[in-house]
Amino acid sequence: xxxxxxxxxxxxxxxxxxxxxxxxxxxxxxxxxIAPGTxxxxxxxxxxxxxxxxxxxxxLQSLAHIQLVEMQRNRGAFVAQxxxxxxxxxxxxxxxxxxxxxxxxxxxxxxxxxxxxRAHIAEEHAATATWDRGRALHLSxxxxxxxxxxxxxxxxxxxxxxxxxxxxxxxALYWRRESALCESHAHHALIEAIxxxxxxxxxxxxxxxxxxxxxxxxxxxxxxxxxxxKEALLSRES
Amino acid sequence: xxxxxxxxxxxxxxxxxxxxxxxxxxxxxxxxxIAPGTxxxxxxxxxxxxxxxxxxxxxLQSLAHIQLVEMQRNRGAFVAQxxxxxxxxxxxxxxxxxxxxxxxxxxxxxxxxxxxxRAHIAEEHAATATWDRGRALHLSxxxxxxxxxxxxxxxxxxxxxxxxxxxxxxxALYWRRESALCESHAHHALIEAIxxxxxxxxxxxxxxxxxxxxxxxxxxxxxxxxxxxKEALLSRES
DNA sequence: GGACACATCATTGTATACAACTTTGCTCAC
DNA sequence: GTGAGCAAAGTTGTATACAATGATGTGTCC
Numbered sequence: 001x002x003x004x005x006x007x008x009x010x011x012x013x014x015x016x017x018x019x020x021x022x023x024x025x026x027x028x029x030x031x032x033x034i035a036p037g038t039x040x041x042x043x044x045x046x047x048x049x050x051x052x053x054x055x056x057x058x059x060l061q062s063l064a065h066i067q068l069v070e071m072q073r074n075r076g077a078f079v080a081q082x083x084x085x086x087x088x089x090x091x092x093x094x095x096x097x098x099x100x101x102x103x104x105x106x107x108x109x110x111x112x113x114x115x116x117x118r119a120h121i122a123e124e125h126a127a128t129a130t131w132d133r134g135r136a137l138h139l140s141x142x143x144x145x146x147x148x149x150x151x152x153x154x155x156x157x158x159x160x161x162x163x164x165x166x167x168x169x170x171x172a173l174y175w176r177r178e179s180a181l182c183e184s185h186a187h188h189a190l191i192e193a194i195x196x197x198x199x200x201x202x203x204x205x206x207x208x209x210x211x212x213x214x215x216x217x218x219x220x221x222x223x224x225x226x227x228x229x230k231e232a233l234l235s236r237e238s
Numbered sequence: 239x240x241x242x243x244x245x246x247x248x249x250x251x252x253x254x255x256x257x258x259x260x261x262x263x264x265x266x267x268x269x270x271x272i273a274p275g276t277x278x279x280x281x282x283x284x285x286x287x288x289x290x291x292x293x294x295x296x297x298l299q300s301l302a303h304i305q306l307v308e309m310q311r312n313r314g315a316f317v318a319q320x321x322x323x324x325x326x327x328x329x330x331x332x333x334x335x336x337x338x339x340x341x342x343x344x345x346x347x348x349x350x351x352x353x354x355x356r357a358h359i360a361e362e363h364a365a366t367a368t369w370d371r372g373r374a375l376h377l378s379x380x381x382x383x384x385x386x387x388x389x390x391x392x393x394x395x396x397x398x399x400x401x402x403x404x405x406x407x408x409x410a411l412y413w414r415r416e417s418a419l420c421e422s423h424a425h426h427a428l429i430e431a432i433x434x435x436x437x438x439x440x441x442x443x444x445x446x447x448x449x450x451x452x453x454x455x456x457x458x459x460x461x462x463x464x465x466x467x468k469e470a471l472l473s474r475e476s
Numbered sequence: 477g478g479a480c481a482c483a484t485c486a487t488t489g490t491a492t493a494c495a496a497c498t499t500t501g502c503t504c505a506c
Numbered sequence: 507g508t509g510a511g512c513a514a515a516g517t518t519g520t521a522t523a524c525a526a527t528g529a530t531g532t533g534t535c536c
Contacts, residue, residue: 256519290522291521293521312526
């Protein structure tokens with residue numbers, strides 16, 4: 001029962017229903033407003049967005065498929081907590097896919113594409129300036145997604161999108177560096193290479209950028225190797 | 239291909255509900271028992287498997303996420319029909335991911351892994367011997383998935399799994415070669431390289447195997463570039 | 477005869493109701 | 507005091523009911 005009835009009867013323009021919830025949750029996770037391990041109760045979410053559990057379940061299943069949330073049968077949905085092994089795999093996959101993709105993007109980018117990337121950077125700077133770390137992180141991920149889109153490989157772009165989503169969780173769990181400013185420089189250099197159409201340079205810059213990111217993660221500590229979900233949930237700090 | 243084990247040591251009856259439907263549909267599509275473009279009515283499927291539309295919808299959404307089916311709002315779900323452009327992208331992605339994966343598999347494979355691959359080949363031969371073309375095709379895809387699993391890169395293996403699923407649709411639409419025997423030889427050579435731990439050879443064999451597959455597709459015809467769904471549905475031959 | 481308009485039907489989108497399972501707190505025996 | 511056992515509460519899994527949208531067939535008007 002939609003008490004508020006904010007939905008336009010028609011003119012909805014095919015705007016999806018459960019996708020709205022999925023996008024909202026995804027954004028909240030990307031911006032680190034929801035911590036890994038947090039339980040995502042169906043009734044709770046449905047009440048927040050004014051939809052029924054049916055819609056919420058569809059949204060959660062969608063997020064579960066890209067491994068942003070983990071669904072445990074008869075237990076519920078939780079924000080995923082990638083293990084260190086999974087974190088390594090995600091970044092290895094990114095290091096395999098993204099340099100090549102950056103190369104393609106550099107050879108195909110139109111001036112409009114370059115403008116779009118510059119706009120992303122500007123937003124990222126603005127978020128950093130206001131100390132909105134979550135939003136800056138989210139925009140930083142979007143930058144990579146945008147490059148994949150420009151490369152014109154829709155399929156690979158989809159893969160990269162899921163990898164970046166998981167990277168957000170990994171950063172939330174294992175990030176050990178303080179400042180995120182270094183990324184801005186890397187992104188700026190990437191834009192210049194793409195704007196110049198220098199595929200080889202873009203590929204190298206992307207590779208070193210990812211290696212740099214990977215090295216900023218603390219994936220070697222042997223602590224909490226197989227912590228149970230219960231412990232994980234109790235250990236989360238809000 | 240939701241073969242993800244919920245890791246329940248006992249309670250085998252706790253196998254998910256909608257996953258059963260998704261697996262059944264996925265298998266039918268992989269074996270070419272359902273043609274691309276076929277409408278997948280919710281009531282119809284629910285009646286077949288004795289479940290409600292709720293379960294069917296979850297299964298269809300799962301298949302839609304790996305792009306095996308396409309869901310059109312208020313219209314229903316249809317077996318996907320990858321365009322020629324999408325087909326090219328899928329095989330380009332495979333050519334990017336799988337050779338490297340085969341290399342890793344060769345360096346990590348245990349004798350048990352090799353046995354598993356040989357068992358796959360044996361099944362494939364048996365299916366070919368009985369002219370069960372659909373099953374042979376499905377097993378041929380599983381062979382690639384198994385190699386990705388052996389490589390130990392769960393994330394990349396998941397990507398390859400979705401690519402192989404879509405490849406099944408692409409082969410149904412664009413395959414132009416008669417015999418599928420050539421694949422058996424390629425797979426056999428791959429096993430030998432993996433069993434010998436020769437990563438470079440496995441990588442090269444996989445690359446040439448994929449190029450061979452790609453070349454067996456007819457992706458250059460300009461006919462039916464943007465055929466409507468209705469025409470597509472009417473043009474299907476059962 | 478053809479085309480538009482409207483009524484009817486079928487199917488999907490969403491909400492709600494009920495069943496099954498998990499968790500939790502309490503009681504009772506040792 | 508501690509542990510097992512049980513009952514109550516809360517949450518998820520599934521089915522069903524209702525609402526909304528798209529498809530179809532018919533009738534009238536040109």
